[in-house]
Amino acid sequence: MTPPSPSAPAPIADRYEPAAVEERWYPEWEQRGYFRADPASAKPPYCIVIPPPNVTGALHMGHAFNLTLQDVLIRHKRMDGFDALWQPGTDHAGIATQVVVERQLAAEGKTKDDVGREAFVARVWKWKEESGGSILRQLKRLGASCDWSRLRFTMDEGLSRAVREVFVRLYDEGLIYRDDYIVNWCPRCQTVLSDLEVEREERDAEFVYIKYGPLTLGTVRPETKLGDTGLAVHPNDPRYAQYVGRTLEIPSVDGPISVKVVADEAVDPEFGTGVIKVTPGHDPVDFEIGKRHGLPIRTVIGFDGKMTAAAGKYAGLDRFETRKRIVEDLQALGLIDHIEPYRHAVGLCYRCKTVVEPLVSKQWYVNVKPLAEVALAAVRDGRITIIPPGWTKTYDHWMENIRPWCISRQLWWGHRIPAWHCDADGSIHVSRTDLAACPTCGGALRQDPDVLDTWFSSGLWPFSTLGWPDETTALAKYYPTSVLVTGFDIIFFWVARMAMFGLHLMKEEPFRDVYIHALVRDAEGQKMSKSKGNVVDPLAIMAKYGTDAFRFTLAALAAQGRDIRISDERVEGYRNFANKLWNAARLVLSTLDGYDPAGDTAPAGLPGRWVASRLQTTIVDVRQALDAYRFNDAAAAIYQFLWNDVCDWYLEIAKGALYRSDDPAGRQRVQHTLVTVLETTLRLLHPFMPFITEELWQRLPHQGDSIMVAPYPTATTAADADAEREMALLMQAVTAVRNIRGEMRLSPAQSLTVSVKTAAADEPLLRAHVGLIEALARAKITIDPRAVRPPASALGVVGASEMYVELAGLVDLAAERQRLEKEIKRTVDAIAFTRGKLARPDFTERAPAEIVDKEREKLAEHEALHAKLVASLSWVG
RNA sequence: GGUCGAUUAGCUCAGUUGGCAGAGCACCGGCCUCACAUGCCGGGGGUCGCUGGUUCGAGUCCAGCAUCGACCACCA
Numbered sequence: 001m002t003p004p005s006p007s008a009p010a011p012i013a014d015r016y017e018p019a020a021v022e023e024r025w026y027p028e029w030e031q032r033g034y035f036r037a038d039p040a041s042a043k044p045p046y047c048i049v050i051p052p053p054n055v056t057g058a059l060h061m062g063h064a065f066n067l068t069l070q071d072v073l074i075r076h077k078r079m080d081g082f083d084a085l086w087q088p089g090t091d092h093a094g095i096a097t098q099v100v101v102e103r104q105l106a107a108e109g110k111t112k113d114d115v116g117r118e119a120f121v122a123r124v125w126k127w128k129e130e131s132g133g134s135i136l137r138q139l140k141r142l143g144a145s146c147d148w149s150r151l152r153f154t155m156d157e158g159l160s161r162a163v164r165e166v167f168v169r170l171y172d173e174g175l176i177y178r179d180d181y182i183v184n185w186c187p188r189c190q191t192v193l194s195d196l197e198v199e200r201e202e203r204d205a206e207f208v209y210i211k212y213g214p215l216t217l218g219t220v221r222p223e224t225k226l227g228d229t230g231l232a233v234h235p236n237d238p239r240y241a242q243y244v245g246r247t248l249e250i251p252s253v254d255g256p257i258s259v260k261v262v263a264d265e266a267v268d269p270e271f272g273t274g275v276i277k278v279t280p281g282h283d284p285v286d287f288e289i290g291k292r293h294g295l296p297i298r299t300v301i302g303f304d305g306k307m308t309a310a311a312g313k314y315a316g317l318d319r320f321e322t323r324k325r326i327v328e329d330l331q332a333l334g335l336i337d338h339i340e341p342y343r344h345a346v347g348l349c350y351r352c353k354t355v356v357e358p359l360v361s362k363q364w365y366v367n368v369k370p371l372a373e374v375a376l377a378a379v380r381d382g383r384i385t386i387i388p389p390g391w392t393k394t395y396d397h398w399m400e401n402i403r404p405w406c407i408s409r410q411l412w413w414g415h416r417i418p419a420w421h422c423d424a425d426g427s428i429h430v431s432r433t434d435l436a437a438c439p440t441c442g443g444a445l446r447q448d449p450d451v452l453d454t455w456f457s458s459g460l461w462p463f464s465t466l467g468w469p470d471e472t473t474a475l476a477k478y479y480p481t482s483v484l485v486t487g488f489d490i491i492f493f494w495v496a497r498m499a500m501f502g503l504h505l506m507k508e509e510p511f512r513d514v515y516i517h518a519l520v521r522d523a524e525g526q527k528m529s530k531s532k533g534n535v536v537d538p539l540a541i542m543a544k545y546g547t548d549a550f551r552f553t554l555a556a557l558a559a560q561g562r563d564i565r566i567s568d569e570r571v572e573g574y575r576n577f578a579n580k581l582w583n584a585a586r587l588v589l590s591t592l593d594g595y596d597p598a599g600d601t602a603p604a605g606l607p608g609r610w611v612a613s614r615l616q617t618t619i620v621d622v623r624q625a626l627d628a629y630r631f632n633d634a635a636a637a638i639y640q641f642l643w644n645d646v647c648d649w650y651l652e653i654a655k656g657a658l659y660r661s662d663d664p665a666g667r668q669r670v671q672h673t674l675v676t677v678l679e680t681t682l683r684l685l686h687p688f689m690p691f692i693t694e695e696l697w698q699r700l701p702h703q704g705d706s707i708m709v710a711p712y713p714t715a716t717t718a719a720d721a722d723a724e725r726e727m728a729l730l731m732q733a734v735t736a737v738r739n740i741r742g743e744m745r746l747s748p749a750q751s752l753t754v755s756v757k758t759a760a761a762d763e764p765l766l767r768a769h770v771g772l773i774e775a776l777a778r779a780k781i782t783i784d785p786r787a788v789r790p791p792a793s794a795l796g797v798v799g800a801s802e803m804y805v806e807l808a809g810l811v812d813l814a815a816e817r818q819r820l821e822k823e824i825k826r827t828v829d830a831i832a833f834t835r836g837k838l839a840r841p842d843f844t845e846r847a848p849a850e851i852v853d854k855e856r857e858k859l860a861e862h863e864a865l866h867a868k869l870v871a872s873l874s875w876v877g
Numbered sequence: 878g879g880u881c882g883a884u885u886a887g888c889u890c891a892g893u894u895g896g897c898a899g900a901g902c903a904c905c906g907g908c909c910u911c912a913c914a915u916g917c918c919g920g921g922g923g924u925c926g927c928u929g930g931u932u933c934g935a936g937u938c939c940a941g942c943a944u945c946g947a948c949c950a951c952c953a
Contacts, residue, residue, distance in 0.1 A: 014913065072878085194932065200950080207953090219953060232953095258897070271952045285951040345950085358951095390881070394948075401949085488948085548918095556901090559891065562882060567889075569902055576915040583913035592914075632891070637898075651912075735919090741907090742919030748908055778910085837933090846933040850894060858897075 012589065012699070016582035018546030021695045026140055029694075034078075034708045036144045037085030039473040046082035047478035048074055048463050050146065051486050051494070055090035055153060056097055056131045059138035059529060061520040061566060062487060064538040068554045069517060069631060070485045071144050075687035076626055077144070077482075079712035085464050085478050088146035092128075092155045095189065095351055096768060098413040101127055116413050120194040121737055122504045138539065143690045144546055145708070148278075150474075152465045154417065154457040162464035163415045163457050164432050166505060169475060171419075171430045175367045176407075178428070182280075183406060185359040187305030189511055191410040192363055193349060194453060195403060195580040198356050200345040207342035208327060209273070211335045212259070213250035215243065218272035219281070220342060222330065223322040226253065226311045227300040228259055230278035232289050235263035237274055254312040255330045263291040282358055299327065304615040305357060320356065364408040364450065371500035372399040377500060383509045387629055391516045392486060398492050414451030421446055459497030462510035483513040488562075491516065515629045519563045541571055545875040548689035549575035555688050556639070558631040577639060578692050579764075584647050585696040588674045588691045591658040595671045598703050604657065604669035606769065610727035611650040614641060614719035615677055619713045622684055631824045638685050646677060649731065656775055675701050680713045703765030729799050730761060730769050736803055737777035743819065744794065752805055757787040759800035766801065779805075795872045797865060816876050820869055827866040834859040 002621040016875070029035065034686075037047075048070050053063055070086060070183040078084035101124045102112055112120045114287045132153075139146065152159060170176040174726045184193040203358065212231060221227070231248070233240040243261040250256060259277075266285055267276055280290030281299040290297060299739045300311040307314045308324050312321045330336045347356040378384045379392060386392045408417060419428055422433045424443030424735050429435055438445050457464070486495060495514055502510030517674040521527055524533045541550050557564040584708050618641040625634035657670040679700050697707040704710045737754060754777075766773070767783050774781050788797075789804045791797075792813060796803035807816070837855060839841055844852055 015915070017912095217953085221953080236944095261928075266899050266951075266953095276953050283951080283953075285953070288951080344953090394881070397949075492949095530914080557890085561890090565889065569900095570889080572915075573901060576913095579915050580913065583916085587910085587912035627895085630893085633893095640900085647912085650916085652917095653911095676921065738918060739920090743906095745907065748910065842932040848896085848933090852933080854896085 012333045012586055014583065015581045016546070016692060018548060018578070018691065019328060019543075019712050022141075022143070022547050022691045025694050026143065029145070029708055030140075030148065030361055034707070035086075035147050036707065037147050037474075037478070037732065039083075039477045043081060043083035045085065045477050045482075046074070046077040047085040047087065047481040048483055049087040049465060049481055050089060050483065051484075052089045052091035052152075052154060052458060052461065053135050054093040054096055057093070057135050058098060059135060059142070059538055060755050061538055062534055063139075063237065064142060064550070065487060065517065065520050065554045065564075066487065067139060067142055067144050068551045069515070069558060069629075071142070071690075072555060072687040073147055073483065073485070073626070074689065075708070076712060079683065079686065079710060080706070082478075082749060082765045085150070086144070087150055087152070087481075088136075088139070088148060088480075089152035089154070089461070089465055090132065090155065091454065092414060094409060094411055094414040094451060096841075097124060098411050099189075101350065101413070112412065112658070114333060120412050122159055124686060126666045138249055141267075141542060141547065143551065145690075150465070154461075158467070159457060159460070159464045160415060161432075162460050162468055163452065164418045165469045166456075166460060167418050167452075168430055168432050168503065169505070170366060170857055175370070176430075177365055177367065178362055179365055179404075180360060180362050181365070181404075181406075182282075182284050182358050182360050183301060184347060184356045186352065186354055186360070187303065187357055188352050188354040189349060190303065192361065192406055192408065194406050194455075196565045197350045198347040199350050199353075201348055202343055203346050204289065205344055205346075206327075207272075207340040208330075209337035209339065210277075210330060211337055212275070212277065212563055215240070215248075216273050216274050217275040218340070219277060219524065220344060221279075221315075221323070222326045223307075223319055224279040224282045224300065225277065225326060225330075226254070226307070226314065227281045227298040228257065228655065229278045229280060229290065229298050230259050230293065230295040232264045232267050232276050232278050232293075233261065233274060234269040235265065237263075237267075237269045240275060246504055251333065251335065253326060253335075254314075260293070260295060262289065262295070264289045273400060278395055281360055284358055286551055287358075287360065293401070301357055301359065303359065303361075306395070312809075314701075316459065319778075338521070362447075364419075365404040365406055368402050368405045368500060372496075372503050373401045374503045375399055375496065375499040378503055378509050381514045384499065384511065384514060386514045386516065388516065391491065391514075393569050395491060395496065398496060405453075407456050408448075408450040411451050415457055417448040417450050417452060419448040421433075421448060455493050455497055458494055459501045460761065462498055462502055463506050468501045480509050481511045483515055483519070484511040485515045485517065487519050488516050488518060490536065499809065513629075516860060517558060518561050521563050521565050522567075531740070536566060538735075541568075544568075545571045545575040546578060546691075548692045549578050551690075552577065552635060552688050555631040556635040558635075577643065578689065580643055580647060581689075581692060582696070584642070584651060585678060585700065587651060588678055589699060592671060592675075594664070594668070595675070595701065596668060599668045600665065600674060601676075602669060603673045604654075606665060606723060606726055606730075607650060607653045607772070608669065608673040609720050609723035611645060612672065612717075613644045613723050615680060616715045616717055617719045618872075619684060620717045623715075626687075635688060638681070638688070642681055642685075644679070650674075650677070654773060654774060655730075656772070667846070683707060683710055684713045686710075709867045726765055729765060730773060733766065733773050733796070733798045733803065734776040736798055737773075737779050737805060738795055740794045741778075744807060744816070746810060748778060750778075750810070753780045753782075754779045754806070755787045755804045756798070757788070757789075757802045757804070758785050759785055760785065762801050766798075771821055772857055789871075789875055793875055795868055795875075797868065802868065812860040813876050817873065819871050820876060824866065824869045824873075826864050827869060830862045831859065 051066060074084050074086045104871050105112060114491050156454050168177060184198045186193055207218050207220055208222050209218045215231065229819055244263045247258050247260045266289055278286045278289050278295055280287045280295055281297045298310060301319050301737040302308045307317045309315045314692055349356055376396060379386060379395060387396060387688045421428055421443055422438035422441060422443050424438060426439040427438060427440050429439055435445055462481050463475060463479055466472060468475055468480055498510045509758055522536060528535045549571055551569045603609045619635050622634045654674055657667050679702055682693040694707045737752065746859045747768050756766060763785055770783055790806055791805040792808040793806050796805060834855060838859065
């Protein structure tokens with residue numbers, strides 16, 4: 001049973017007012033179940049998983065852009081007969097969410113340690129419950145047709161089970177392991193970060209040359225001198241060969257230290273003095289060198305960013321303060337050779353921008369190398385297609401150079417690592433279920449305190465949301481998903497991880513296509529950020545211009561570049577487009593009296609055949625563009641057709657028949673053409689502008705309950721080339737008169753007298769549609785193959801025919817003479833250019849025949865026009 | 878240091894196998910023509926960053942240069 005359509009306000013306003021329409025339709029669609037996929041249906045599947053937004057976040061421009069594109073695809077495929085599933089969900093966003101709640105606590109004068117782990121996590125859950133609905137409401141506001149009955153959260157029960165399953169499996173396969181390694185540590189967030197979570201920033205620093213006994217070397221981190229356990233030189237460096245293998249006793253700030261000199265390929269002999277100090281505890285390169293040469297690790301900087309007890313008299317001092325002090329102290333001891341200014345990249349925490357400290361600690365890792373090889377192959381052999389293809393190289397490069405992924409985080413909010421430590425016998429047990437006692441010794445266990453990197457769970461998203469590890473019907477039907485739509489900023493974080501996990505665990509790629517879109521910037525091209533205060537709120541834009549206008553703007557801007565700029569002016573333009581559509585529909589609806597849906601359906605006359613043909617072409621163009629993810633082309637095709645072809649030409653032409661009552665049958669056919677064209681265009685446009693199209697579709701004669709579930713238009717006939725050519729000639733005639741009117745500054749109210757000297761081929765056509773030309777050009781037209789040009793007339797060229805617009809008593813003939821002289825000069829130039837081209841044998845002999853013919857035609861046209869213009873001069877004079 | 882991208886009208890940008898340079902906005906002129914002034918009609922405006930090359934023909938392909946930008950990177 002079809003629920004009743006929401007009642008529409010009776011009078012149709014002359015401006016489109018989006019708010020009421022949007023409020024009315026979204027709940028209606030949802031309630032009717034249109035958003036729901038049906039794994040049991042026989043329809044072919046089409047599935048997109050949403051990039052899960054932060055559960056406690058708010059909708060920003062990036063979301064709006066990303067979601068609009070997905071909704072366009074999903075609505076298109078749903079209308080096109082697919083069982084379309086847009087899988088929604090949210091992400092727990094580990095560190096981001098934890099930081100927010102920590103801030104809330106701070107406002108109460110408390111820290112997370114004051115409340116304790118359990119209470120803290122409970123509090124985050126509470127915050128999630130309170131604020132988690134906000135982002136979802138905002139998605140709905142945008143019109144997103146997600147299947148809300150399948151809403152998931154990265155920390156819900158099912159997904160948590162998937163996370164454990166994956167962890168245990170990879171552990172059992174030896175792909176997850178613990179290791180003492182040098183990591184990126186954020187002293188403020190008090191957690192380890194993956195390589196991806198470290199941002200690089202160029203900064204000015206001092207390059208300090210320090211004397212190390214007989215050697216001198218440069219460093220930007222003098223404070224780590226306290227942790228030095230070696231020096232390194234290049235193995236082939238003759239300058240230092242004598243020192244390799246020796247242990248040097250050298251004076252330092254806190255008494256003499258002994259360092260071993262080693263030879264290592266990692267040293268660049270060209271840089272600095274060709275000697276480096278080796279601090280295995282505080283530098284990744286040094287850590288590797290130390291490992292290779294058995295140098296001890298000396299940790300002098302702690303997890304709090306302050307010097308440790310091992311730093312002697314500097315213990316407890318901040319690391320940057322220590323840097324200054326050490327330089328001063330070395331200076332005093334005469335151990336500084338000299339200092340140079342230096343610019344280099346420092347690593348910053350992506351969250352809080354604190355300088356990351358490389359520190360050695362024990363963490364959990366995934367050996368992603370073997371997974372990456374499979375993920376690389378999937379793209380190479382075409383199982384996954386990246387669009388635009390330029391991003392493939394970025395993906396490849398990262399995959400090829402991938403390093404172990406550090407997945408443990410010293411946070412409380414997230415998936416706790418399913419590993420239990422037995423303090424009694426030191427054993428570690430990884431398990432799908434919680435363990436109470438040590439399986440080896442029966443002793444007490446404590447669960448690993450760390451949680452997993454947020455991206456570990458989002459990496460499972462394409463299959464965990466469909467029910468994995470259970471073998472659900474949804475998983476069987478919708479995996480692999482059809483396309484993943486996302487920005488290039490998370491290719492590594494997310495796309496790469498999903499590819500690796502999906503291929504490894506499901507043995508099949510998680511998505512066939514990856515559509516990488518641009519990032520949204522403000523009108524000046526600046527990245528939007530809260531600190532810059534240039535954040536444009538999508539909700540404000542929607543409130544001001546309407547959701548449809550906003551969505552259409554995003555689609556129209558979605559060219560496959562690096563970034564797009566959004567501005568009010570642009571949205572306003574498409575708001576006007578929505579209004580144009582509204583008014584076009586208003587015109588049609590107001591002239592539907594006597595409309596008989598069963599009446600004559602043949603397009604009415606030449607204009608009818610023409611607009612029908614243009615519609616067919618538009619359908620083909622839009623479909624092709626959507627299939628290729630060329631959203632901007634699709635949007636432009638509809639915009640152009642609706643505004644220029646339908647509104648500017650066809651509606652104006654149709655008015656003639658609609659406002660006349662002497663030809664009921666003709667009127668009937670025009671009504672039919674109008675209804676068909678408009679109704680079809682609405683369906684074509686629906687994925688982009690869901691609300692206004694539904695509202696108007698419901699008011700027009702239609703079949704079905706909702707445009708959302710109506711079929712997407714299909715081209716039924718080929719374009720009508722004859723109609724297009726013939727209409728082009730009529731339009732040219734109208735434009736020619738209007739053009740003369742404009743150039744002569746004649747009022748539109750001024751009716752003109754025009755005679756047309758028709759060429760034989762065009763006479764029947766022009767004669768048959770003289771009324772149409774007269775109406776659109778506001779002129780009295782006489783057709784006569786033997787017409788003689790009247791004195792003081794302007795010439796219009798229409799195909800092979802000529803048009804004489806009488807100007808006597810209407811215009812300044814001297815000005816017209818001037819204009820003609822200018823025109824003549826232009827044709828003379830064009831003729832010279834084309835003749836020159838045709839005179840070159842290399843062109844005429846080697847270019848394809850049709851190109852040469854085209855040039856010849858062009859020349860003939862120029863010559864004919866020239867002759868006519870010259871003739872015109874005498875008429876004007 | 879490496880990789881990739883951008884450079885087209887005043888502005889923001891399209892331009893998919895090389896074949897007559899486009900759109901929106903802005904601008905100029907004329908219109909309250911009974912769907913729409915969030916509108917209608919007409920118009921002006923571009924050595925397609927620079928220099929070479931390939932080609933009958935280059936905005937498009939190749940090489941180099943310049944400027945801007947993004948990403949990756951363990952020269953301390």
